[in-house]
Amino acid sequence: MEESMGVSRRGFVKGAGALGALAAVGTTAAASPALFGAGSSASALPEEKVTWAHCAINCPGRCSLRFHVVDDEVTWVETYTDPTAPFDDPQPRACLRGRSYRRWLASPDRLSYPMKRVGKRGEGKFERISWDEAIDLASGKLKEVIEKYGNEAVYIPYATGVSATTARPFNRLMSLLGGYLGFYNSYSTAQISTITPYMYGPKGNTGSSLAAAEKSELILMFGSSPTETRQGGLTTHYDWVSLREKTKAKIYMIDYRLNDSITNHSTQWVPINPGTDAALVAGIAHYLIKHDLIDLDFLHTYCVGFDEQTMPEEYRGKNLSYRAYVMGEGYDKVEKTPQWAAKITGISAQQIEALAQEVGTAKPLYVVQGWGSQRRSNGEWAAWSVMALPCLVGQVGLEGTNNGTREDRTSPKSVSMPVGKNPVGAKIPCFMFTDAIDHAERMTAKNAGVRGTDKLNVGIKYMINYAGNCLTNQHSQINLAHDILADESKCEFILGIDTVLCDSLKYADVILPDLFRFEQTSQISTGSDVAYMITGTACTPPKFERKTAYEMASMIAERFGVREKFTEGKTEDEWIEELYEQARQQDSKLPTWEEAKKMGVYTQKHAPVVSMRKFREDPEANALGTPSGKIEIFSAKLLSDTADWEFGKDDTLPGMSTLLPIPAYFPEWYGIETTTDEHPLLLSGFHYRGRLHSSWGSIPQMKEVNPQEAWINPADAEPRGIRGGDTVRVRNEFGQIELLAKVTGRVVPGVVAVSQGAWHDADMYGDRVDRGGCINTLTTQRPSPLAHGNPQHTNICQVERV
Template sequence: MSTNTHAVSRRSFLKTTGALGALAVAAGGAASADAMFGEVPAAFADAQEKITWGHCAINCPGRCSLKFHVKDDEVAWVDTFTSKDAGFDDPQPRACLRGRTYRRWLAHPDRLSYPMKRVGKRGEGKFERISWEEAIDTAASKLKEVIDTYGNEAVYVPYATGVSASTSRPFNRMLSLVGGYLNFYNSYSTAQISCITPYMYGSKQSSGSTLSTAEDAELILLFGSSPVETRQGGAVSHYDWAHLREKTNAKIYIIDPRMNDSVMGHSDTWLPINPGTDAALVAGIAHYLIEHDMVDLDFLHTYCVGYDEETMPEAYKGKNLSYYDYIMGAGYDKVEKTPAWAAKITGIPVETIEKLAYEVGTTKPLYVNQGWGPQRRSNGEWTSWAIMALPCLVGQIGLEGTSNGTREGSNSISLSSLPKGTNPVKKSIPCFLFTDAIDHGPEMTAKNAGVKGGDKLEVGIKYMINYAGNCLTNQHSDINKAHDILSDESKCEFILGVDTVMCDSLKYADIILPDLFRFEQVSMIGTGGDNAYMIAGQPCTSPKFERKTAYEMATLMAEKLGVKDEFTEGKTEEEWIVELYEQSREKDPELPTYEQAMEQGVYVRPGKKKVSMEKFRTDPVANALDTPSGKIEIFSEKLLQFTDGWELQDGDTLAGMDTLPAIPVYIPEWFGVESTTEEFPLALTGFHYRGRIHSSWGFIEDLKEVNPQEAWINPLDAQERGISQGDTIRVKNQFGVIELLAKVTPRVVPGTVAVSQGAWHDADMFGDAERVDKGGSINTLTTQRPSPLSKGNPQHTNICQVEKVSA
């Protein structure tokens, strides 16, 4: 499908984006439409306009289309894809509020323009301008020095999400050519669910049915999912959710500690739950289903392992280790998981749990979906597992209108990426434990820290290339601890930072290189939801000041290190993009030619309803899963064997056990509703926010006015502390202190404070003994202790106290 590239007037633009204009007005006039999107500067009024397409490259599957209106080699304003461009009404992968403010970021006073070197303490943010020659020579020389002294295992590229595109990882390729680097696995977003899903469903069934499949459901359960917040913009889950709400006649429940924005307008669908207790709710539902003979035994006995004694592996029979035994009080903790038991933990009344359980047992088709919030906790692996077990109990998997309890699937367009090459270093660590690898790397083993590819690390991380990432501090847990580790130059000896703006993590770099946005260079990206689309773009302007692409930077370093020819293979970045795209077209012949894609800018392809595990349900023998049994494993012998001998901490497993449970149980959180203290009596949970994607856009003033950083607190908890709407409050715990505004609202359950993640850390780390973070970053308050199985990020597992800041 082609798109036209005609100009759209600003008046027409605002008319077609009335919701965004209304949002600005609803914010109390804090940011008008002019403030958000900008008038075309007077200097551009008579200049000839050029239009280019580009895409957002931040870690959001929306991959929104961006339409740049350029005059005199400067972006005058940013538009997006509309029906006028396409010649059809739907789907339209339009940019969200954030994407439409890119002009603010593009020309922000804090935009990085020149290479710089650190002249102050690490974390102080003091730098001076240097030449590219000095910057590359220093970065390459230090890399060679570290490799010669410690070996390539001491080199690391941290997890980062600021850039997604087909050529967005050139530094990994360059490092592979000079001996390699320490690998990582997992992500900050999905470690727990990504780890546990293969144990239950195998490695090829990691996603659920598309949201369009839920149009055929009669009952829809969403656990901790808010598509309109986490995936705002584009034509992915937000778009698909809005369409689903219009089309379905199903009853919907959103189970969440907050009345999130996906519930708004349909408040009867909100089922408030204490954070971190979803597995307890599922257990209470399971008990009711078993007690009232509502489970689908035929499905469980045919397709599953571990539900009851009959389906247990032979070696584990007669030991009361089945899921049935756990629910009915004969297994593990010998506690019967009645709805009354679940009610005390979840905060959901017994009658509500029983009513929900009855609906689950009698309503078909049932579509069960979970977001990534419930799994991002200390008990997240078992929470995810429990939610996935729920549709199994009633046989609602692999049929029209059903899903498998994971996150929704998609019809994405997949494009080939720049080859990383063969990394000679085979060891890897969980990405969440990189600060541990800096601080005490040789103490990290396979048994205590999830080291893979070897029994232990031989050396700590001494050199890092932090490209487009704010996970050294801001998006990492326990910012104060991370600061102490990173600021000690005897530990990690050199950090190369590459970015577009000075974020908190970049303050710890020794050399900084100024990056170009993907829309300031040739770029392509594919994505999708119920429908699939791809965006291709040319540079909106010429490169300004001394900014370069990451590919150019990696090429310069490769040249210094004597591997330029191997790195580039004689190709420019655009030539790589063309070659990679042609590889993609070989696999997907429906894609337009490269020239057509670049001319169109946006290519959209209608998707199909995808029913997860449909083939397995039709014939479980011919289409066996790649689990050890070939079936759905509610009990996992593989998990028990893999974790045998692991070193666990108190709270990692059920009380009285020294191994990790092999079924989806409820494990109380280390810092949760069952472990609050007199000093810290409130649970603290995070959530994604409309004003940012993680920390990206966290410094854009106009977005901060429309989306102020607030702590959601229930009126009951606020009244007890003398807190009113709009007060400045302190949220504190054993890890730190933050200051932010109070949002007093019944949209959060009592006993819980909710703070949106991604706000920019703002503390005097050298002059303030308390290190009070006045930016309100929740990661000042989160623990860096990993979840037990995946060694993942448990950033929603916290307790705290709240107090009003005296005037």
């Protein structure tokens, strides 16, 4: 494998490095005599080509890139800069990760040829084969699986490695071949995206833009760090920094870490035990009610379920309202005082009361949440609680307010390649694909969230894993995932497509070498308050035997006799141009295709978005998509939707046979109230500057400046004899990882914080100790109860020096 993947590449890296060194010192034609001798001239220098491109990883930034190319080799990568623009004019400049793409592009570990597995799944042993053999193996096994099990046995896993207009060619292919088992939700947002329609309706009612918060008096941010999770020049990172500079509002960041978004403003940090956001909101609500700071006019006009007066008629008189829950008249008869909340959240009762006083009197109030608080076993109710908070004080739909969801982002119009109608109606929650491999016959609509059918008829037997590291690395409980994937009697064939051999790709039976989006024509739209579109062309011709995913899918389509239907007679470049023209028909302001390619970056400025403004102005004419047409703090629909569901242990509250239909707090399976003597610490993940999920996780230079560390408070480190820089082992019932210790007061006592996305590095046929420090070795595959989503931050552990 080393010969097929690496040796020839190292020769290229050495040469490219020399060119890069010249670029780094600013080589120009004028400098040539000093560098090349008196006889040299400008004409003797190689001609340089510069191409536009964009990052295509699942980051909202998707920033602009400019590739400098000499003799078909990339010499250096820069980003968009307009020296003629005003100083404060926003530009989609790439972060350091994007600017390091040349390291990835020219990595010795770049996949260059088709390969087939020659060892056990997970060992990472492969040998080079021809394209014909690779396509024959992949196509032949696909035909066999469809004939033997039916199309429901074919699955395309959730993956985030590629975003662009033509990023789903294998979905289109499988729609033409009779369909495939579908999925819904994402690993990032399952809990909040599931609960939001119950409160605000299926249209989503996304949040206000961060620019709208400039007019606020108080900003509350729950579980979010824009400068870490959304880096880049024109995404929420930019909006957040801009807001910090312009607003006169007081800002509170509610998080278990003093994260990078507030490191220079530590007085704005409200340290909280992870998984307890709903308890904090309940404690604030109690104070608001007791001190008459609730906006009853708003709640009675726009909302359902706050008190008896606003409850659906059939549920009145049963103490099921949110007010009854908070004031101790609800299901548990416990009053949710600030003192009660303090014991759970770790925030003092006095601080909760002071915060509640500010919430009740600040106008405008802007409440926003990231996706950290909801990626938990009780995440649906954490997200719902944060959304309820601004409603309690009527701070929704007005200038300077937000509805408690994530901030709005706006993109120019774009059209993606049609994937066609999937003839297979069955869908599973994306997080539960390992269950669908291991015991699909037990998965039903009532116990596993199966949609489109009452139950699954067959397990997953064939997977097409395109640009994804979610089979293991980004999935949960890696040791269990390995056991399921390594058993070839379960999933019989895995086709992997990627640029490097990530951990998930080690389980593939055949690997196909992919091109980056900047090695082909590509276009993407994204943005925030300033939306932008980037159009790129190939920086170099394809090298070695790499191909685009569109070409790969076309080759498989040919084996099945549907190539013409798949391509419709068009190349991928022709598809992209045609799709762009469709977008131009819907937005005449967009430049022509030739203009878009020439300019590279196209921007659109938008006025700040105020969420639910129209609903606030006229709630009858602009009714929400909920059953009542109003904001539902109590959801009868949630009760009816889940009335016959089958729940696991601790999925419901004591004495309840269904899920709680209000935004309440309840303890996590592995949380602050459920630690044990063996595992006394909480373990939570966070996003890291050095990676986007696991992307860039293999780049040595990025790992050197962003080492994988376990954040631990001095109060927890000292009794364990742990000092900063020590190698520590973090363990729980699911596995063990080794990494460096970061002893810091930037994490609350009792909590260990480990950044997600580090590359798993363990001998899976040996001791299974993960020396890459991947947190998903320690997370559980048990899904959250309503969304059946990823509870990646719900964990307990022990830490010790190695």
